[in-house]
Amino acid sequence: xSQFEFDLFVIGAGSGGMRAARMxxxxxxxxxxxxxxxxxxxxxxVGCVPKKLFVYxxxxxxxxxxxxxxxxxxxxxxxFDWPILRDNKTQEIKRLNSVYKxxxxxxGATLLNGRATVTGANEVEVAGQRYSAERIxxxxxxxxxxxxxxxxxxxxxxxxxxxxxTFPKDVIVVGGGYIAVEFAxxxxxxxxxxxxxxxxxxxxxxxxxxxxxxxxxxxTKKGIDLEFNCDIASVEKLPNGRLQANLNNGETLEADxxxxxxxxxxxxxxxxxEEAGVELRKDGSIVVDDFYQTSVPSIFALGDVKGxxxxxxxxxxxxxxxxxxxxEGSQTKLDYELIATAVFCQPNIGTVGLSEEQAREQLGDIxxxxxxxxAMKHTLSGSDEKTLMKMxxxxxxxxxxxxxxxxxxxxxxxxxMAIAMKAGATKSVFDTTIGIHxxxxxxxxxxxxxx
Numbered sequence: 001x002s003q004f005e006f007d008l009f010v011i012g013a014g015s016g017g018m019r020a021a022r023m024x025x026x027x028x029x030x031x032x033x034x035x036x037x038x039x040x041x042x043x044x045x046v047g048c049v050p051k052k053l054f055v056y057x058x059x060x061x062x063x064x065x066x067x068x069x070x071x072x073x074x075x076x077x078x079x080f081d082w083p084i085l086r087d088n089k090t091q092e093i094k095r096l097n098s099v100y101k102x103x104x105x106x107x108g109a110t111l112l113n114g115r116a117t118v119t120g121a122n123e124v125e126v127a128g129q130r131y132s133a134e135r136i137x138x139x140x141x142x143x144x145x146x147x148x149x150x151x152x153x154x155x156x157x158x159x160x161x162x163x164x165x166t167f168p169k170d171v172i173v174v175g176g177g178y179i180a181v182e183f184a185x186x187x188x189x190x191x192x193x194x195x196x197x198x199x200x201x202x203x204x205x206x207x208x209x210x211x212x213x214x215x216x217x218x219x220t221k222k223g224i225d226l227e228f229n230c231d232i233a234s235v236e237k238l239p240n241g242r243l244q245a246n247l248n249n250g251e252t253l254e255a256d257x258x259x260x261x262x263x264x265x266x267x268x269x270x271x272x273x274e275e276a277g278v279e280l281r282k283d284g285s286i287v288v289d290d291f292y293q294t295s296v297p298s299i300f301a302l303g304d305v306k307g308x309x310x311x312x313x314x315x316x317x318x319x320x321x322x323x324x325x326x327x328e329g330s331q332t333k334l335d336y337e338l339i340a341t342a343v344f345c346q347p348n349i350g351t352v353g354l355s356e357e358q359a360r361e362q363l364g365d366i367x368x369x370x371x372x373x374x375a376m377k378h379t380l381s382g383s384d385e386k387t388l389m390k391m392x393x394x395x396x397x398x399x400x401x402x403x404x405x406x407x408x409x410x411x412x413x414x415x416x417m418a419i420a421m422k423a424g425a426t427k428s429v430f431d432t433t434i435g436i437h438x439x440x441x442x443x444x445x446x447x448x449x450x451x
Contacts, residue, residue, distance in 0.1 A: 397426070
């Protein structure tokens with residue numbers, strides 16, 4: 001009989017923690033999982049899911065306008081009702097929360113509602129009660145980071161944006177990452193006058209340079225005011241309730257809302273990890289090895305809380321890999337190469353593999369294939385939105401090492417391309433694949449001439 005109450009104690013019921021707890025319990029292990037907020041973590045509650053629902057909503061303004069080119073006449077000007085979208089989103093999140101609760105209950109895992117703290121190498125405390133566990137898994141995720149500056153209490157983060165009482169007429173989005181870009185597109189699409197500020201020369205750092213510049217052009221065409229090389233120095237609340245942003249270049253802007261999407265930090269404060277001997281980085285993220293083990297052998301961590309690639313599917317894969325390593329004797333490490341990702345701006349970005357800049361630095365001799373065109377839909381819609389497709393090929397091996405798209409359904413298209421690249425597809429394989437016509441996706445198998 002085990003000397004511990006639980007075989008596995010999971011702290012955090014987000015994507016990775018939920019998957020690990022549920023699947024471990026399905027294996028017959030005695031599992032507890034503690035959560036002090038909501039089941040499903042950031043993705044389900046204040047991340048991917050509600051954000052994608054808002055992205056869908058933001059597309060309708062374009063759809064109504066473009067439908068006229070296909071013979072559809074809207075007798076009255078379409079109007080947007082923010083409370084309907086917000087409240088319908090909330091109902092869907094509640095439904096998903098109940099689904100997660102059901103999955104946990106059916107697995108046999110014990111759900112503890114409350115904040116957990118690590119009180120020893122094999123001990124966790126929740127709501128004043130202590131539990132012993134052979135292994136402790138920390139999967140508390142990340143939290144939006146808003147820097148402190150004069151008036152910072154007046155701004156909101158991506159957590160609060162989903163529950164706004166009223167929809168802003170004017171909004172400022174601060175940040176240059178994918179979250180900032182997505183929310184700028186959402187606000188703009190839903191009808192707000194939108195300005196996006198970024199302190200650097202070009203947003204989406206780390207993405208292919210062509211993609212970054214192409215997206216900037218497309219977002220500008222859609223009416224988003226992109227302001228680079230500037231930042232907010234302070235914010236003041238005006239007598240009329242609006243906010244005045246004082247920029248570091250001396251200019252001022254007014255808005256109803258200011259959203260800071262300037263990064264996320266690991267949610268480790270107050271967990272008792274340092275006191276238990278767990279090594280943390282300066283940013284609060286947890287140091288782990290390839291087996292998700294921390295500096296304390298019985299304590300593990302996965303997902304956003306350990307830093308690295310912060311994507312829901314990655315956390316899910318880490319959860320499954322952790323279980324195989326710890327309970328099935330697997331020595332296989334998770335392969336982090338060729339992880340596809342999407343940015344749900346408008347138009348979407350889909351990308352997998354190396355950017356052109358990375359490929360030139362790492363591989364040297366490469367071939368670049370690039371195509372930019374107006375999608376077939378827009379020959380009648382009247383929209384001047386364009387699509388970008390780009391492929392990076394290592395000359396010596398003919399392997400496709402990078403693939404990027406900006407355009408409608410880019411995420412859907414690039415997912416399939418990622419499978420081909422993971423299987424080692426060469427450019428000649430793409431060239432000998434028959435395309436589906438007429439689609440945008442077929443461009444990836446018809447690009448023949450390097451640029």
